[in-house]
Amino acid sequence: MMNIVAAAELGDIGGDLLVVPVYEERVWGPGAAEIVASLGEWVEDYFDGLDFTGKVGQTAAVPGTDGFTRVLFIGLGAEADADTLRKAAGIAGRAAMRYVKVVTTLSQIDLDGAGEAVAYGFILGQYTFDKYLSNPKPAQTTDLVLVGNVADSDIEHAQTVAAGVTLARDLINEPAAGKKPETLAGIATEIASDNGIDIKVYDESEIETERFGGLRAVSLGATNPPRMVVFKYRPDGAEKSLALVGKGIVFDSGGLSIKPASGMETMKTDMSGAAAVYGAVQAVAQLEIPVNVIGIAPLTENMTGGAAQRPGDIFTARNGKTVEVLNTDAEGRLVLADGLSLAVEEEPDLIVDIATLTGACMVALGKKVAGLFGYDDDAVALVEAAARRAGEKVWRLPVEKDYRSKLDSPIADVKNIGDRYGGAITAALFLAEFTDERPWAHLDIAGPARAENDDGYISKGGTGFAVSTLVALAEDMATS
Ligand code: BES
Ligand code: ZN
Ligand code: ZN
Numbered sequence: 001m002m003n004i005v006a007a008a009e010l011g012d013i014g015g016d017l018l019v020v021p022v023y024e025e026r027v028w029g030p031g032a033a034e035i036v037a038s039l040g041e042w043v044e045d046y047f048d049g050l051d052f053t054g055k056v057g058q059t060a061a062v063p064g065t066d067g068f069t070r071v072l073f074i075g076l077g078a079e080a081d082a083d084t085l086r087k088a089a090g091i092a093g094r095a096a097m098r099y100v101k102v103v104t105t106l107s108q109i110d111l112d113g114a115g116e117a118v119a120y121g122f123i124l125g126q127y128t129f130d131k132y133l134s135n136p137k138p139a140q141t142t143d144l145v146l147v148g149n150v151a152d153s154d155i156e157h158a159q160t161v162a163a164g165v166t167l168a169r170d171l172i173n174e175p176a177a178g179k180k181p182e183t184l185a186g187i188a189t190e191i192a193s194d195n196g197i198d199i200k201v202y203d204e205s206e207i208e209t210e211r212f213g214g215l216r217a218v219s220l221g222a223t224n225p226p227r228m229v230v231f232k233y234r235p236d237g238a239e240k241s242l243a244l245v246g247k248g249i250v251f252d253s254g255g256l257s258i259k260p261a262s263g264m265e266t267m268k269t270d271m272s273g274a275a276a277v278y279g280a281v282q283a284v285a286q287l288e289i290p291v292n293v294i295g296i297a298p299l300t301e302n303m304t305g306g307a308a309q310r311p312g313d314i315f316t317a318r319n320g321k322t323v324e325v326l327n328t329d330a331e332g333r334l335v336l337a338d339g340l341s342l343a344v345e346e347e348p349d350l351i352v353d354i355a356t357l358t359g360a361c362m363v364a365l366g367k368k369v370a371g372l373f374g375y376d377d378d379a380v381a382l383v384e385a386a387a388r389r390a391g392e393k394v395w396r397l398p399v400e401k402d403y404r405s406k407l408d409s410p411i412a413d414v415k416n417i418g419d420r421y422g423g424a425i426t427a428a429l430f431l432a433e434f435t436d437e438r439p440w441a442h443l444d445i446a447g448p449a450r451a452e453n454d455d456g457y458i459s460k461g462g463t464g465f466a467v468s469t470l471v472a473l474a475e476d477m478a479t480s
Contacts, residue, residue: 002126003143004119004159006107006150010034013145014067015101019092021109022054024078031105031147032073038065047073056084057091057456068103072096080109083391086121090457093125097139107146115150117391119158124165124457124464129173160286161471164279165464167191171275172449172462176251176268181299184250184274185227188297191278192231195285202228210318212342214334215298217315217325221255221308222301229274230342231281231295240350240477241292243343244281244470247332247355248274248299255302255328257311269462270332272449273354274299280470287471291478294346298335302328314412317341319434324412332357333416333430340434350379350477351440353431354466360423361397361444367452369393370465371444373428379439383469386476390468394443399428407433443469 007013010031021029026047028036036043043062047053052060058075065071072095074088089106096102104122107115122144130136146155171179171187185201192199204225207216212228219226229248249270253259259267274297281295309315314324315334318341323334332355343351361371372387372394374380380396387394406418406426414433418426428442448465451458 001159002123002141004146004155006115006146006148006152006155008149010103010105010147012067013103015103015145016069016099017072017096017102018064018068019072019074019096019102019104019106021076021080021088021106022073023076024054026054029076029105030108035065035071039071057087059091059095061095070099074106080111082111082113082117085109085111085114085117086391087456089118089121090125093122093457094454096141097126097137100140101143102141103145103147105147107150108148113154115146115148116154116158118146119144119155120162121457123159123162124459127166127169127459129170129461157287160283161468164283164467164471167282168275168279168464168467169459169462171278172269172272172464174268176301179250179271180224181227181250182225184248184271184299185229188229188231188278191282195282197281197285198232198234200230211316212298212318212338213315214317214323214337215300217309217313218255218302218331218334219300221305222303223305224301226300228338229297229299231293233281233285233293235288235290237290238292241294241346241348242474242477243294243296243346243348243351244277245296245336245339245343245351245353246273246275246277247271247336247357248297249332249335250299250301252302252329252331253304255331256304256308257327257329258304259329266450269450270356271299272356272445272462272465275462276354276464276466276470279464279467280474283467283471284474289474289478291474293474294343294348296339296343298339300335302331317434319344319436321414321433322412324409324415326415327417330416330427333427336431337434340431344434344436344438349439350382351435351438352383352443352470352473354443354445356446356449357444358424358427358446362447364397364424365395365447367447369395370448371424372396372441373399373444374441375399375432376439379441382476383441383443383473386473387469390472392465392469393448397424399432400425404429
């Protein structure tokens with residue numbers, strides 16, 4: 001892990017790279033004017049030539065001075081909030097990959113939590129998934145110095161949450177062949193034993209005897225057996241409890257309602273909800289947040305083997321409701337049905353499920369914003385506030401009861417698809433059948449779970465979206 005420390009002032013620390021901020025119209029941020037003065041007159045001319053004005057994320061690198069090999073100027077735009085800082089620090093982190101000791105004055109910006117935002121963005125900006133490359137180019141940075149008044153606890157918090165996000169990204173980016181349900185359950189067991197978390201893993205026979213009918217139905221077409229992972233983090237002094245349920249489809253072929261080849265290319269990422277649960281549970285335990293957390297991850301492939309469920313088949317979910325499966329590609333909601341039913345049995349104060357659930361949600365909100373659903377305004381507001389604090393974009397969509405009849409089946413309690421309209425909403429309505437009217441929020445992360453390109457502290461591929469929001473939510477519940 002990168003060693004991150006705070007230093008009261010720039011003084012003569014020195015290092016391989018110094019990162020200093022610049023506001024729009026080239027208004028120098030903390031430390032920048034001094035560095036420009038010591039570099040010399042040419043810098044302004046050089047920036048004119050580059051048209052470097054200090055727009056958010058713009059960078060300009062110059063030879064070093066004052067004990068640094070190089071200096072990187074980074075734009076913050078007109079005004080910096082925590083989101084801008086995380087983003088700028090992410091870009092700086094990526095630009096700093098080959099420098100061993102990096103020092104930055106970004107953390108001197110006068111904003112609550114500046115140091116934490118910079119540390120978080122910088123760590124995640126350096127993320128790479130390179131285990132399958134013959135010639136990996138891992139980040140060389142071993143030391144990051146944050147200039148300014150930064151508390152050690154803020155640094156530790158950033159490192160712990162970023163480690164949770166990194167864990168989630170690694171799991172999401174892993175090819176499906178390398179993350180069979182058994183393998184993922186094994187990783188969960190390790191996380192649990194390393195962090196004082198209780199865990200129960202249900203194997204395929206227990207999945208049957210414990211009546212996890214949705215998970216079983218989806219798993220029928222797969223050769224690799226399913227698993228149900230249940231983490232229980234029960235710290236001393238906890239008053240509230242939070243249940244997290246993450247969709248863990250390690251590969252979504254669509255099942256017999258098979259996807260076209262192009263639609264399958266990214267479907268190893270269909271366990272991003274489960275990955276977010278792993279990352280959040282780990283971080284909550286490491287931060288010793290005094291709230292009970294139950295982390296539930298139904299894990300299976302959705303495949304087309306000879307024993308696969310057929311369109312028209314009916315199964316009984318854990319809570320006793322029967323479901324007619326008319327499209328086997330709407331499988332996430334089937335495994336969540338059991339996960340939510342199990343969560344309800346624990347009687348938590350709040351249930352949140354996280355799932356790459358519908359293409360329709362991406363049509364509605366695009367790739368960077370998650371859909372947020374729920375009947376309970378307080379529950380939804382809690383998640384909304386946590387997401388804002390975490391810098392993750394969510395937008396509420398309605399669980400419109402008028403559309404519930406779209407899910408009516410003539411031969412079962414509910415069917416698993418609606419019509420062609422409002423697909424993200426009908427999916428949420430389906431999930432609501434398994435929440436027993438308890439406080440519940442649903443995050444459809446089909447869009448933001450994956451990124452097409454590097455973007456600030458987000459890296460191409462699995463993003464680890466929702467880990468940070470879920471940690472913030474646990475913190476808010478612990479203090480309310
Ligand atoms: N895993 C997909 C949703 C998805 C699609 C996530 C694209 C990320 C990118 C999910 O299981 C699915 O296939 N949903 C169907 C539901 C439909 C059959 C009602 C969809 O959205 O098309
Ligand atoms: Zn599907
Ligand atoms: Zn899916």
